[in-house]
Amino acid sequence: MSEGVEWALHSCLNLAWAEQQAVPARKLAAFYDLPPAYLNRQLQALARAGIVTSTSGPRGGFRLARSPEQITLLDVVVAIEGEQDAFRCQQIMRDGPGGRSDVDYRKHCLVSQAMRRAELAWRRELATQTLADIKDSVESRHPDAPRVARNQLDTPAR
Template sequence: MKMSEGVEWALHTCVNLSWTDPGEAVPAARLAEVFALPTAYLAKHLQALARAGVLISTTGPRGGFRLARDPGDITLLDVVTAIEGPEDAFRCRQILKDGPGGRPDVDYRRTCTVSQAMRRAELAWRAELAGQTIADIRRTVEQRDPAAAPATREALR
């Protein structure tokens, strides 16, 4: 499975926004500048996060983006799904229907051993992402690098 670079950008941006003052919106250009990212491309991902209810977008001179919920209520799966979409990574095309002994009346998505194994793996992956929040990531970063939060707050001003 390969995710777009937008997932990495979105996760880092959410962690960075978790260090801002509550209610403070940060312009997309400033968020992009922190990691030297292309503003237009990051803004596209920020809008996807806003549509998914992860961020709130505000317009005007003090406009920008901020977290829509407490960082402890935003899972990594929320962010990945906002950027990549909700579709399954593995899509069973039911090729067994055309194989030896295949039957056109059978739904092989439910009976195929390969399909079932891939579904179990994907569910485990999604459960792992759903079990971690932006607050968890923020906490780990702060433990490893206590200067990260103040440095980020300063960079976002």
């Protein structure tokens, strides 16, 4: 999984605390000292997925397109990484001892089956957790986090 997923999740969390204020990509990038152009690509992917909206102009930037309760961690992962499974069976058993070209090893290979079960469990877990869940947990452990984020995002980017 690329670092873009982590960056996108943290940016979404900060946007939740920005309370619908449009936040430029450069401010979101400055928050964690990330490369603005690369973070902007992640934010554009989130916009294409309908997770954030983008407004251009002097007061432009990014906002959450939906409430944090309606954005799952899986939504963000899929927006950044795409729909493709993390493990992709290449059916190497076809070329191994006793391999057969007429067998679909994705269905018969025990490694492939185990990885598929793990993939489904991982996706189910991500689908049950929302941005609001993470936001609430952070706020319970670090009550100043929303204020700190708003203050940082309201100041000029470095």
